[in-house]
Amino acid sequence: MGGGHAVAVLLLKMENAMPALLTIDAVSRIFPGVKALENVSFGIEAGRIHAIVGENGAGKSTLMQIIAGVQQPNGGRLLLDGEEIRLSGTRHAREMGIGIVFQELNLAPNMTVAENICLGIEPPRGVVFLDRPHQRRLAREALARMSVDIDIDRRVGDLSIAQQQLIEICKALIHNPRLLILDEPTSSLSDAETAFLFKVMADLKAAGVTMLYISHRMPEIFSVCDAITILRDGHHVRTMALADTSPEEVVRLMVGRDLSNVGRSPAADPEKPVVLEVRGLTRQPSYRDISFHVRAGEIVGFAGLVGAGRSEVMLGLFGSPPPEVGEIRIDGQPVIIDRAATAIAKGIALLPEDRKRQGLVLGLSVSDNLALAALGQKARFGLVNFAAERQLVDRYVKRLRIKTPNVDAKVGNLSGGNQQKVVLAKWLATNPRVLIVDEPTRGVDVGSKAQIYAFLRELASAGLAIIVVSSDLPEVITISNRILVMRDGRLVGELQGADADEEKIMALAALDGAAEAQLQDAS
């Protein structure tokens, strides 16, 4: 702890001429089994827009929630104007002049703009009555301060997402914060809407408001921010002025992992037939013009940031919901997939991203879960063929080495790795031609991870076409013969497994078009 403090002081002396508005001193946040933040120290100068970046799971959101009083740290302290503050909740943080705009919108859709802006601080007339004219005046003033023109009597639910985002910012501004946290405010905005938001931010900065800006998008950060802090795996990597760095350096610091121990997969055999071919797949606003192919025996990795549209494309291939435009061919035959049942019938299997919500019925047994998708194939006259089902279940439990006391045990009681194996077995039981796995090892222990990788390779060599979607870059690099990178709903690059590295992938996933072209020229 003491060491962290000394480092923070040193950093402040070296890099910050101006005094820090907020100093984060050796802050840690430990959840059971996970260190979300460990000994993080840095300072935020007054009157600046300060970017916070890091890969998924680096600890950005946790840190912001601590600063906004939503969570309390297990260790370390926050200093506002050099004085220690202990925040008991969002209300307390607000009184201290700290406001936050969460990534998800927190508005009451059934109420008007004015009512939402003044929620919790409604102006009274007398003791209990609401002073409506005063409330409307407050709301109008708050909107005018941002030069936003929205009818304050409209229902918030009828506004566009961008307008709702502005209302959220307004809600925070009405408390006159000195420090405003914006958590990925542009993730659902169009370019024009983003430009408007930046104008609002520039006005706020001119008015003396300090801002913390969380984003994945390098071009945005380099166009609006003054300083940047990079977090990685819950640790503070570096805080610096943006003038002193480049997008490439930031990406390198974000990733910064030792890559020496990562194995590689060779390119797939080009003689093998193409099993899945996709052309011009589009579903607005999630993804546009997605074209790619997967050969028999090939594992294709899909990399990209959260929200890039990877999972949506996979759900599109699975008909839930189907793409609006585009062609899907399996073994050269064009197919129309309008719902999950058709996808299964055509030989596509999908292991969804959220195992507990989409892949398993936790209250049912291993056996019931495993047989769920293949049930129709084993049934006769609508009746379950129990003998065939038991045979199938036993075969897969053995093949995948699923550790369970017996096949009638509840799936919810198994470990994460074994649950994932049950989902995998469930889909293999349908004899697919194409296997799509979305985040196959999230929440899975290292041992099971290796087993799942080995098993995927084994399936590929048996002739299956496999797609792996993963935000875990070493994982994508290890397992894939070829890697496709998505950003903002488009395919932005393709890398051969042998010459892919984390930096190249992150550059494609997070940088703008220019950097992308540069990088491709270089490679």
Added chain:
Amino acid sequence: MNDVHTDAKVDISAEGSVGCRFIRSILRSRETGIALAIVIMVAVLAILAPSFLSADNVSNNARNMSFVGIAVLGEALVLIIGGIDLSVGSIWGVTAVASAALMSYGLPTPVAIAGGLSVAALFGLFNGLCITLLRMPPFVPTLATMSIARATALMITRGRSIDEFRPIGDSFFELGGGSILGVPTPFVLFAVLSIIMWVLLDRTIFGRRLYAIGGNETAARLSGIDVDRMKIAVYVLSALFAGLAGLVEVSYLSSAIANQGTGKELNVIAAAVIGGTNLMGGEGTILGVFFGAIILEILRNGLVLIGTDAYSQGIFVGLVIIIAVFIDQLRKGVWRRK
């Protein structure tokens, strides 16, 4: 109406004159539709059954709708915050017998009424604490209270009715049986309480915050609103209104039995839904539920007057609920949005 703007910044909607806006908002409001339904029902019934508009029948209807009507005023608050209170029928019953029992012991009327309402408030508090402190879904504790309060009523009466707890002609009987300027007292009470509740919901900070809780509880919490305390208050209020309905009914019947109010929770919720209250929370008005209670009673009375099979009444009530919600969805454009 529900056009979702996708263009960038800002919607510069024409302000329009205030008067024009006011008229448009009236025409578009849900309550106008419900009022129109009442007018049509009254007109049809006046033609089919001339006795419908007789002074006696109108007065009886006004009295009969008031019991359920008073209870709806409390239930509406619960539904607006996105909850549900299944215990109103049983709290209605236990309050009725508790206050009658207290009067039969010779306690003064105000004390007996206060005692009965305290019993109701305790059950409401129990509901509220289970929902907030124990984090139970509202369905569960109110279902339990429905059973517990009914059993308490049975224990008080031991299955017999409580009669002659006040001499004939006592002022207590005015509450349910009397009239003010020719209007039955229960209806006057229902109307006055409706106005008070309208002011509470529409004009006070407490009331507006209830809509916020029902619309987005997280947003309300993050705005520093003490959601738990407000929820408890709402369940206590709901129980108090249910208890009051029971009290007024005892005064009208001059007798109390343990199964008073049995099944009324369904009528109460039906009236609220017909009146445009959204069971998902965040939407509903006092004017709406006021009209809802009226529709339910006119329907019941009308079906009897035109000679419909008494056993089939439930079918009509059910259909009216479905039609009311369907029309409301049309108005909101649920189907247009897909």
